[in-house]
Amino acid sequence: MTYLTIDHVSRHFAPHLTLGEKIAARLGADVETRAVQAVTDVSVTVPRGRTLGLVGESGCGKSTLGRVISGILPPSTGTVLLDGKPVMTGGNKTTTRVQMVFQDPFASLDPRMKVGEAVAEGPVAHGLTTRAKARDYVAGWFARVGLDPALADRYPHQFSGGQRQRIAIARALAMQPDLLICDEPVASLDVSIQAQIINLFLDLRRDLGLTCVFISHDLSVVRHVCDRMAVMYLGRIVEEGATETVFNDPAHPYTRSLLASVPELVLDADDLVQFVPIEGEVPSPHAPPPGCHFNPRCPFAKDICRTEKPPLKPLTADRFAACHFAEEILAGAAT
C-alpha cells in the first residue's frame, strides 16, 4: 500500500537582487539573474513501513526535496500526499504525521531553550504527553537514542556534534510520526552510536511500521537500511530501484561513477589510495546543460544525450533509470 506519494514535484529558488544589481544586469554586467532549479519534476512513491534512500551529489536537491515532503517548504509545482491527503494546503502544513531530522542539528535547536524542553514542546502541544509527564516522556526518548536523560537540563551549546544530532532525532521521534525524513541523521556519530541509531530505526520500522526517507552520503548506511533508493543528479531522479539491484548493477552512468568513488577501509600502509572524483565540472544549477544533465561528464555520451532529455523509464522489474543507453550499459555493451 502506497503511503507517501510524491507527484511531479518541482522547486526553484529565485535570486533576490538589489536594485543596483538589477540595473547592472540590464547593462550586461555579470550578475546571476536565473533561478536555481533545486528539484525538477520528481515523482516517487513509498509503501508504508518502507525506507527510501535518497543519494546524490552535494547540492543536487536532496534536502530541498526532504523539506518539501515534510511540508516545511511549499513546492513550486506538484504535490506531496500522505495516505492520499496533501501534506500542505494553501502554503500551510496540515499534519504532524511527518517529521524531519535536519541536516544541521545546531541550526534547528533554539540556543536559549533547554534541550529537554525542546524535545517536550511538540508532544505536549499535540497531546502526546502532558506537562506533568513530559520529563519521563523525554527521558524515555533520550535513553533510546543513547543520551543520558540527566542531560535534559543542558543547553544546546553544551553538547558535542553527535549528541546534538541525537537530540534532533529524539525530538522528531517524540512526535511519534508515521513518516520520518532523516537528512544525514548519522553523519556525525561514531560508528558504534551510529549502529545504535540504525538499530533503533530498524526496530521502529518493524514494531510501528514507521516509513522513512533517508538522505545520506554514506552509501554503506544506505545499503544497510533502505529497501529502495533514488539517485538524484542536479534536481532530478536519474535512477530508482531496489537497493541491492542498484548497488550490484547500477544502470545510470552517474550511479556507476558515484559507487566507484566510495572510499574503502585501507588496511595496508603501502597502499596509497588514489582519490578519484567524477571527471568534469559540477554543472551549475542556474544553467543545467541541455539534454541529459550528466552528459558533459558521462563516458558514454552520444549526440542524442546533448539534445534530448532521457525520461525516467522502467528498465527491469524493480528499477527505473533515466538514460538513453541504460539497456546497453546493463548488458555491458555501452561504449
Added chain:
Amino acid sequence: MSPVLEVTGLRTHFHTRAGVVKAVDGVSFKLEQGEIMGLVGESGSGKTVTGFSLLGLVDPPGRIVEGSVRLNGTELVGMSERDLRRRRGREISMVFQDPIATLNPMFTVGQQMRMALESHGSISGRAAAARSEELLTMVGIPSPRARLRAYPHEFSGGMRQRVAIAIALLHRPSVIVADEPTTALDVSIQAQILATMRTLATETGTSLIWISHDLAVVSSLATRLAVMYAGRVVEEGPTADILRRPRHPYTQGLIASLPAMAEPGAPLTQIPGTTPSLLSLPPGCPFAPRCPRATAACAAEPVLTRDGTRAVACFHPAEPA
C-alpha cells in the same frame, strides 16, 4: 627535526553548575611537518574540544587547566588573546564541525572571505575576490563567482562545508585542524577534497589533524591515528596497523560496528553499555564498565604506553600483529 605541533598532558575542563565536565583529560601527541593524523573516537569524547584548545578557542566556563601546546616551538597555552588572534588563521586554522560557527548569516560568502583575508593585513578588493574565487574552485563549488554573492542559507549543507574549508585555507596555515570536514559531502566531492588535502600536505608541508567518524576516509588519508575515549587518547599508531589489529577493546568494538561488517537489514553490532558521563567518571579505566576483558587491575588508571610504533592505554591489550 622538531615537530610542528607538540601537545603534552592537555586537560580542558568545563566548570558547570552540575559539576566539572572533564572534556579533555590528558591528551598528548606530536605532529610533524606535512603529517596527517586522524583523530577518531566516541561521540562526546573530546575531539572538538581538543581542537578548540589548540587554537585557544575554549570559551568560559571551559578552561585549559593543565598542559602545553607548542606550535613551531612557541607555547600557546597562557598566551594573550591578542597574540593568539595573530596566529589563528595564519599559522593554525580550524574547519569547524558546525559550519554555522564559521559563517555569519548576515553577510555574503564573498564578504566573509574578504573580511577573513583583511584580518591579517590589507588586501585590495580585486585581489581578495580573485583569491576567494580560486579557493571556491579548489573545493569544487560550481559557478564560484556568482556564488560569492550568495548568503550562507542559499547554499546546500555540503556547499557550506566546502566554504568553511576554503576559509581555513585562505592564509596557507602550517597546521589545519579539520573537524568532520566531509560529513556533508558526496563521495565524489569528498574525493576531490581529500586529494586537495593530501596535495597540501605533501607539496606545501601543511600538517593536518583530521577529526572524523568515517574510518574509510581516515584510513585512506591519515598515516597516523589517535583514538579517543572519555577525554583521553586510548590508542595511537600507524593507521593501517590499528585498523587491522586494534589493541584497545574500545577500538576493537568500534571497528566491529561498521555496517560493512553486517548483512543488510540485520541489526548492527554495537558496543554494549552507554557512554560514561564525564561529570562523574569513576577512578580507573573509563572503558572498564563496558569492557569484555576488564579485571580487578582496571580499577587503576592505565597510562598510554608506547611499544614500538604503537601506543595503548590498557592493562589487557590485544597483541599487535
